[in-house]
Amino acid sequence: MSAVSASTFDAINHVLGQNLLRVEKPGRYVGGEYNSIRKDWSAVDLKVALCFPEVYEIGMPNLGLAIFYEILNTQPDMLAERVYLPWIDMESIMRESGLPLYSLETRHPVSEFDILAVTIPYEQLYTNVLQVLSLSGLPIRSRDRDSSMPLVIAGGHACTNPEPMADFIDAFVIGEGEEVILEIADRFRQLKQRELSREDQLTELAQIDGVYVPRFYNPVYKEGGTIDYIEPARPDLPLPVMKRIVSVLPPPPTRLIVPNIDTVHNRVPVEIMRGCTRGCRFCHAGMTTRPVRERPVDDIVNAIEQAIGSTGYEEVALLSLSSSDYTHIVELVDAVSAHYSDRHLSISLPSLRIESSSVDLLESLKDSKRGGFTFAPEAATESMLNTINKVIPSQQLLDVAYEVYRRGWRTIKLYFMIGHPGETLDDVRAIVDLSKSIQAEGRKVHGKKANVNVSVGTFIPKPHTPFQWVAMNTVEQITEKQNLLKRELRGGGLRLRWNRPEETMLEGLLSRGDRRLGPVIARAWELDCRFDAWQEHYNHDAWMQALSDSDLELDFYTFRPRPDDEVFPWDHIDVGVSKRFLLRDYQMSQRGETRGDCRNQCYACGILSKYGVRLKPEPGTWKCPPVEK
Amino acid sequence: MSANNDQSPGDPQPALAPQDRVRCRIRFQKFDTLRYTSHLDLASIWERTFRRAGVQLVYSQGFNPRPKIHLAAALPLGYASTCELLDAWVEGLLPDLPDVKDRLNHFAPPGLVVDAVSTVDLRSPALQTLTHSAEYEIVVRETVDHPALQDRIDRLLAESTLMVQKGKRQVDLRPLIFSIDIEPAPADELRIRCELAISQQLGTGRPDLLLSLLDLDPLSADITRTALKLADPAAAA
Numbered sequence: 001m002s003a004v005s006a007s008t009f010d011a012i013n014h015v016l017g018q019n020l021l022r023v024e025k026p027g028r029y030v031g032g033e034y035n036s037i038r039k040d041w042s043a044v045d046l047k048v049a050l051c052f053p054e055v056y057e058i059g060m061p062n063l064g065l066a067i068f069y070e071i072l073n074t075q076p077d078m079l080a081e082r083v084y085l086p087w088i089d090m091e092s093i094m095r096e097s098g099l100p101l102y103s104l105e106t107r108h109p110v111s112e113f114d115i116l117a118v119t120i121p122y123e124q125l126y127t128n129v130l131q132v133l134s135l136s137g138l139p140i141r142s143r144d145r146d147s148s149m150p151l152v153i154a155g156g157h158a159c160t161n162p163e164p165m166a167d168f169i170d171a172f173v174i175g176e177g178e179e180v181i182l183e184i185a186d187r188f189r190q191l192k193q194r195e196l197s198r199e200d201q202l203t204e205l206a207q208i209d210g211v212y213v214p215r216f217y218n219p220v221y222k223e224g225g226t227i228d229y230i231e232p233a234r235p236d237l238p239l240p241v242m243k244r245i246v247s248v249l250p251p252p253p254t255r256l257i258v259p260n261i262d263t264v265h266n267r268v269p270v271e272i273m274r275g276c277t278r279g280c281r282f283c284h285a286g287m288t289t290r291p292v293r294e295r296p297v298d299d300i301v302n303a304i305e306q307a308i309g310s311t312g313y314e315e316v317a318l319l320s321l322s323s324s325d326y327t328h329i330v331e332l333v334d335a336v337s338a339h340y341s342d343r344h345l346s347i348s349l350p351s352l353r354i355e356s357s358s359v360d361l362l363e364s365l366k367d368s369k370r371g372g373f374t375f376a377p378e379a380a381t382e383s384m385l386n387t388i389n390k391v392i393p394s395q396q397l398l399d400v401a402y403e404v405y406r407r408g409w410r411t412i413k414l415y416f417m418i419g420h421p422g423e424t425l426d427d428v429r430a431i432v433d434l435s436k437s438i439q440a441e442g443r444k445v446h447g448k449k450a451n452v453n454v455s456v457g458t459f460i461p462k463p464h465t466p467f468q469w470v471a472m473n474t475v476e477q478i479t480e481k482q483n484l485l486k487r488e489l490r491g492g493g494l495r496l497r498w499n500r501p502e503e504t505m506l507e508g509l510l511s512r513g514d515r516r517l518g519p520v521i522a523r524a525w526e527l528d529c530r531f532d533a534w535q536e537h538y539n540h541d542a543w544m545q546a547l548s549d550s551d552l553e554l555d556f557y558t559f560r561p562r563p564d565d566e567v568f569p570w571d572h573i574d575v576g577v578s579k580r581f582l583l584r585d586y587q588m589s590q591r592g593e594t595r596g597d598c599r600n601q602c603y604a605c606g607i608l609s610k611y612g613v614r615l616k617p618e619p620g621t622w623k624c625p626p627v628e629k
Numbered sequence: 630m631s632a633n634n635d636q637s638p639g640d641p642q643p644a645l646a647p648q649d650r651v652r653c654r655i656r657f658q659k660f661d662t663l664r665y666t667s668h669l670d671l672a673s674i675w676e677r678t679f680r681r682a683g684v685q686l687v688y689s690q691g692f693n694p695r696p697k698i699h700l701a702a703a704l705p706l707g708y709a710s711t712c713e714l715l716d717a718w719v720e721g722l723l724p725d726l727p728d729v730k731d732r733l734n735h736f737a738p739p740g741l742v743v744d745a746v747s748t749v750d751l752r753s754p755a756l757q758t759l760t761h762s763a764e765y766e767i768v769v770r771e772t773v774d775h776p777a778l779q780d781r782i783d784r785l786l787a788e789s790t791l792m793v794q795k796g797k798r799q800v801d802l803r804p805l806i807f808s809i810d811i812e813p814a815p816a817d818e819l820r821i822r823c824e825l826a827i828s829q830q831l832g833t834g835r836p837d838l839l840l841s842l843l844d845l846d847p848l849s850a851d852i853t854r855t856a857l858k859l860a861d862p863a864a865a866a
Contacts, residue, residue, distance in 0.1 A: 017849075018770070021706070021849075026706070027666050027667075030665050031662060032740060033738060034681075034738035034739075258677055260662065260663060260666040260674060261666055310681070312680035312681035312736070314676065314680070344696075
């Protein structure tokens with residue numbers, strides 16, 4: 001790294017002025033967006049840098065950071081500004097000219113903030129997080145940072161197994177951040193006054209519910225590399241660390257920042273419901289975001305109205321894990337289409353169930369015909385559907401597909417996965433047959449113009465799910481299955497998409513990784529791994545070298561079936577659903593047994609006994625049925 | 630022709646008759662961080678600014694309706710401008726123009742300022758066909774010997790053709806250059822003012838190509854478009 005440092009406001013601006021036209025998409029690095037908030041630094045006590053560790057146009061639309069931005073900036077004595085990861089062209093200019101990573105709002109170096117809060121929704125961002133720390137001029141390891149440097153906290157879906165990133169992050173937030181972010185900010189502001197060491201600051205922060213400070217927990221390994229037990233450094237530390245939830249969903253953010261350049265989603269996102277009752281056994285979000293909480297229809301309609309007024313966006317996305325399960329979905333769609341059908345707005349409603357009422361819903365939202373109609377059957381044979389607990393009869397799928405085509409859509413998008421536990425080549429071949437049968441329904445209406453786009457992902461066992469014990473498919477198995485699909489899923493109007501098996505391996509490795517992967521991630525980053533989610537940047541060989549440099553093997557993490565009684569690296573993190581429930585569900589799947597939607601009946605997953613008393617569902621919204629043992 | 634002719638069947642909202650819309654000509658500045666927003670992205674910024682301001686734009690018909698907004702001349706990425714022109718078709722009869730201007734300014738992002746709003750005849754020719762030339766002010770950020778530069782400029786202007794590479798093809802820049810002058814400026818600064826063609830007949834002269842011909846670095850120069858001249862000056866906002 002360069003010895004020169006351009007860290008004052010004028011120096012940063014000078015370097016930018018000289019170089020912005022030499023990089024791709026300079027609009028990524030300048031801020032100045034409508035609704036972005038610039039506060040006076042001398043007038044606030046606590047400054048938080050909110051970071052999505054990817055390039056601007058991917059990170060900018062993230063709803064989580066938008067929520068924290070609004071919550072923190074609403075506090076008169078705090079400020080929050082945004083930080084994204086520069087693309088490789090900008091990175092080299094920053095390193096050459098000594099330009100530190102800076103916030104977009106007031107162009108302050110990250111190192112001058114009190115807290116750096118990073119969201120890590122998926123595992124391929126791990127090396128990017130190290131890159132953020134390094135470009136900020138901070139040591140990458142938590143142990144090497146002191147209280148003169150920002151406190152580095154992280155949250156997001158990937159943090160339900162924080163262990164692979166334990167070396168780098170000072171404190172993790174487990175679960176939902178809306179309340180705990182302010183508790184951390186408030187406590188840290190007090191701690192700052194007291195001239196404490198970082199260790200002492202963290203001791204205090206570890207007392208906050210939902211905060212996990214990894215340096216205070218030591219995994220003790222068995223011979224062979226699995227975990228014997230996890231030992232807290234002191235008896236007063238929580239074990240397990242319980243995730244945080246909000247009892248009622250707070251109003252969604254509406255003063256959203258409107259970017260000046262194109263991003264991956266240019267729209268108002270409104271979360272209509274959190275959590276899911278379906279119990280698909282592969283689904284990490286479905287297990288870890290329980291319980292279900294719905295927003296009332298009026299709140300959603302008001303939020304849309306406000307957000308359109310304050311942003312001018314032309315698109316609204318109604319977000320949830322399973323829109324069809326929202327109790328008042330018909331009323332919601334009616335209310336939204338009544339308000340907006342003649343205002344040149346497009347309303348999207350993803351994650352619809354495969355049933356004819358979904359076609360009615362999308363049709364009443366009018367211009368949704370622009371996109372295709374998307375369904376996610378995930379598997380194509382009865383035995384696989386039973387295994388994953390997502391049962392939709394093929395005939396129902398075909399009937400709904402016919403209805404979609406009949407009402408004017410020409411393209412249906414299908415999401416499948418390969419690599420489910422116990423899957424055979426016949427199960428994979430059934431994906432081909434089903435996709436072709438669906439196209440045949442379309443041809444009854446549109447002839448040769450009926451399209452089916454098939455995306456085939458690869459199943460990755462995730463922590464805190466019934467499949468956390470399962471062995472992943474090997475690269476050879478995945479390749480054989482993909483080859484079958486590439487060979488047979490051909491023809492006019494059929495399109496197939498798949499992922500490179502090597503990239504899937506990285507996600508498999510990191511998802512169920514332990515703390516020993518810390519040095520592996522650091523080594524991979526030293527070997528120039530970053531932007532691992534970008535196909536052209538993923539360097540599988542470097543990752544494999546990093547593993548072998550630490551004397552670890554990929555197979556141990558990915559292809560090894562876990563015995564029922566194995567202690568997992570994430571067992572001291574409690575997301576509410578009990579391990580006993582997950583194991584029972586896994587055993588049911590091995591017997592081909594399914595479990596119903598827990599909307600209708602409680603299966604005692606553990607959420608209600610741990611969080612039930614705190615839940616206060618709003619009138620008219622759904623609540624869990626009573627627990628049954 | 631009725632506006633209903635191109636309407637998709639089953640659309641419950643009848644389109645307004647053509648006389649219920651107004652074509653507004655807007656003169657605006659683009660500067661600061663918005664310099665790094667491309668011509669294409671600027672159209673979205675305008676659409677969202679109009680929606681926030683509550684000024685209803687006219688949209689095209691069909692499955693993918695687009696607002697009817699025409700920009701006069703693309704401003705290259707990184708340039709500022711004090712003189713951009715935009716035509717926007719607005720729903721309704723004779724809007725209160727000072728009010729439209731105030732509202733747009735209130736809801737515009739930093740770096741976008743509306744200086745004038747007027748109306749033009751709905752049938753008048755497209756803005757892109759009306760432009761003649763543009764003036765640019767270029768602040769050179771590198772150390773340059775003043776007389777030597779003047780000498781290079783004089784030699785350029787004496788040439789009858791100036792072939793330069795523009796993308797994949799060669800173009801003659803000479804007929805696109807109307808003037809180049811070194812401006813009086815503070816001692817540590819060098820300013821060049823030039824007028825280059827932007828017209829359908831001659832083509833578009835880009836200041837960065839001119840700077841390259843003068844052996845100056847176009848990527849570190851500070852370029853502002855200061856005037857956009859129309860063939861018929863009366864048409865300007």
